[in-house]
Amino acid sequence: MSNEGTTLYLGAFVDELVRSGLKHMVVSPGSRSTPIAVLAAEHPDLKIWIQIDERSAAFFALGLAKSSRQPVALLCTSGTAAANYYPAIAEANLSRVPLVVLTADRPHELRGVGAPQTIDQLGMYGSHAKWFMEMPLPEAAPAMLRHARVTASRAMMTAGTAPAGVVHLNFPLREPLLPNLDHPQLFADARRDNSQAYTAVAEAQAGLSEAVLQQLAAELSATRKGLIVCGPHDDPRFAERVIQLAELLQYPIIADPLSQLRSGAHSKRLIIDSYDAFLRIDSIVEELQPDVLLRFGAMPVSKPLLLYMSKHEQAKHIVVDEAGWRDPTLLVAARVMAEPAIFCEQLAAKLGQERKGDANADSAWLKRWQQLQLSSQEVLTEAAAAEAAGGLFEGSVVYQLQQLMNRHSTLFVGNSMPIRDVDSFWRTDDKGIRMMANRGANGIDGLVSTAMGVSAMQRGTVLLLGDLSFYHDLNGLLGAKLHGLDLTIVIVNNDGGGIFSFLPQAQLPNHFETLFGTPIGLDYEHAAKLYGGQFQRVYSWAQFQQAFQQAQASGGLQMIELPTDRAVNVELHRSIWPKLAERLAAES
Template sequence: MNEEHQERLTHYLAAFIEEMVGNGVDEVVISPGSRSTPLALLFAHHPKVKTYINVDERSAAFFALGMAKAQNKPVALLCSSGTAGANYYPAIIEARYSRIPLIVLTADRPHELREVGAPQAIDQIDLYGKHVKWSTDMALPEMTPSMLRYARSSAARGVSISKVHPQGPVHFNFPFREPLIPDLNKVEFSDVHGKKVHHGDVHLSPELVEELQQKLSGCERGLIICGPGINQDAVSSIAEFAKRYGMPIVADPLSFLRSGEHDKEHVMDAYDTFLRIDELKEALRPDAVIRFGAMPVSKALMLFLKDCDDIPTWIVSKGEDWQDPTARGTDYIHCSERLFCESFMGLPSREGSWMRKWKDVNIGTKELLLQGHREWDEGQAVHQLLQHLPEKAALFVSNSMPIRDVDTFFFTNDLSQSIYANRGANGIDGVVSTALGMSVKHDPMYLLIGDLAFFHDLNGLLTARKYQLNMTIIVMNNNGGGIFSYLPQAKEPDHFEDLFGTPMDLEFAHAAKLYGAGFIQVTAEEEFLPALEEADQRRGINIIEVMTNREINVANHRKLWNFVSREMTTRENGDQFDSSYQ
């Protein structure tokens, strides 16, 4: 009986894995455990599957997320039964909202051992609820022709669902009876797989193109907004579309539009600062908005758009997910960004006073940001880091203050640089592991992170040592949650530090030693660039801890914003902006 069971187990799971690999899933991150043994051994046995072992399930899930994000292709994730799968939850939520394809495989007890007090048995059916695109409780292993076809069909279906827009995670729950050891001697994986799902781009009908073309022709003050999640193959098309219609592009740092070889003449990169200035808002008010990707990080932009509640707003998205946090959308257009732009290239290029005004304001704001930002603080460090990044560098940015400083100081350039962040759920958990997952495919790789987020995911550094990954980590250590100092809570001094500031008083040099990483502590401006240069010369993980002060940092930021606002207002009063743009 055990021999028959082993044969069923082996061929059923081999068929599933073979179909997954045939559909493009050739990397799997494994969190070791007993119940997942059959899948783990067969994945390791497959000659075309690269396996990564991570004993911390939360870190493992974010590591897989980073790998999938870097390649824009599904990565598998495997764990045992019980609470192991629950530790995947934060990364699965991030994958759902940032549209990253993950194939989540959880091992489970067979049906007769569920809800009867068996060890490491929890209810794993629909474990991740609505945070996965699709979930299935797989049948127990059998090897009849119909069941082998079922295993293959399920694999192809799950991979396809994860890849179709909007991309996202899917969940396979596998019940296994003991014994759990497959017969690897009876497995011969082949390149032949029977099921392939083909995905095509969504095109606009000629009638819709004509209707939208007429609306575009009458648009004098159009504004393009580009957020995270835009396909990189659409960047040049968006830039050409903006030039054709004389529209400024408000480009989030995660949109891939601020750097690269494409035309950046219409790209605005200082809007988070100048849209805080009330005296400018009316002059910059558009008569139509076209949005690509998710909503940018800038709160100033969000507030600006909330005041534009009576203008047409087109939201272009390849998938049918709803990307409209301001609820100002009037037209929701399901089409790839590239094909949308290419559908409207019939008119000759135009540029009037509207486009010139946005350019003047953007250029003036950048000049003032650099002129007024003289004191050493986190913003200055981020600006120097961004200038230091070499060609083809990738920078992963943590949420809270780091991403906001990057939004302020990442100016357009012609280098092939990529900025990434976990902006799906905007959390600070799993940031180290996600960046390390990306480092598998990106070199050179940098991570900009705050001390709280770094502490949150120190365990991720174990994977870096195990697989000899290379990354420079810049930790902004202001001894607590710096972003809370900008919020109203900061005015409640009696309990602010305990509840929000949360100082940890940690010495990260000890963490670096624990995981075998290089370490440099920076306490003054003149030490920072030499530290970056030194780290660039060493392979492996290098940690640069930049010591900062929360109170000084907040004061400097507000002083800078006030300086820019005052100077730009003076310029406006001296040369009135024409808000009619006739």
């Protein structure tokens, strides 16, 4: 009869996850997790993705969830398996990606007494999980079947609502571990028919009160020198709405590459994409004194932008964010707890009603930003489009990708240098390319697996990353082989940690290469062969174009490596800024 408990309790739990909207579960093989794995595989409406390495499994789930904007479940056996989830959980927590983590555990009588594959799993993800629950031993009593359904529903709700994040449920499981797949009550709910959720969850969209809206509308429309700063944010409704708001206020929009504002059908008139370049110039930072900064999304990538914002403490810093606290400048004077898209719509409506939004027309402030944008764009594009002497310039790969990528495809960008190069060199376009990255904790880990998860949901996904990040998550390549996924990986291989050459650490001749440069000298062609991928190494942009088109046409796992030189690359980057300063000085 304990088998009946296992079958019906866990069956109800899995079934209710699905009724609450779960479509994907990433499973790593193991014995203790057997009943949940088997029931999940048996459920007709759940897709199972197998991944052997739990670290990769968790990042793969992160990619699925980021891409679909829906909770995804993870399942592993007891022991260190669960500890391998930790990096992806930390990332999901900070980047607000909904994950429902299910860990199998030994029952209580086998915990802490030296039983095999048993570690303390209670609350093992600490503050990185939004909600942890130790589940009971499975039982088939009616009250317990209700508990299974309510907990599944609650897990999905908790993971998915703002700020989205990680739920961890730990399941003590006793032998026998095999469920009875022939049980007539399996996946049946005594109270409901087979399609309805046990607890339907309707999420309210909190609107701002009339008083707050009125005050903000009055304040902003009276402020000419305003700036909208859009950091990483991935709501497809947002672009049109923030632009409508900006038009009414005539504020320039600083658009981080992950704001989804750089690429799309929307108007680009107010979008500034080259701030990272011109905000490196002290006189311009000095000149551009804002009165208000209206911020959406996570912190932008650009350090010059951060320094610019931090410097202007006289401005009123307003953050619109539905939850959390994302402001390393420590200068925020007003926090609006609202969903950005709804906020923009409400405020635009209010401004439209009251002022027709023309108070700031012909704003000299806006024109100055637009002029800087135009000139900087030209200098940056010229640098990125050129064939540099001395080797491939890493910035150019971004320019090339922007030309080559298909409309409505996805670019997943690695951390460290690639995201900074995308910030510098990806100009606005109308291709509607979705830009993704792991910018919660900005790790160089798990990038292959996350992009692999994205590729499972979105055709034509391209991953751009450096050689150390690629090495860190080589195991993620197995996903393409096991699941027949299409992913084109562009590896910028400067044989080491390229970013450190830009930092003060480069001044340490005795320790630099050992501790920071860290060349590892791997020939990734062998990695491609190991995982059944195609590999092309290119030495010119003409070769890159050909390789990229071939990769996209062939599908499957495709890798294109660009060998670059760290020292040359720093020089090429650094040669741009004086040119830009000169040009802007000549214009002012």
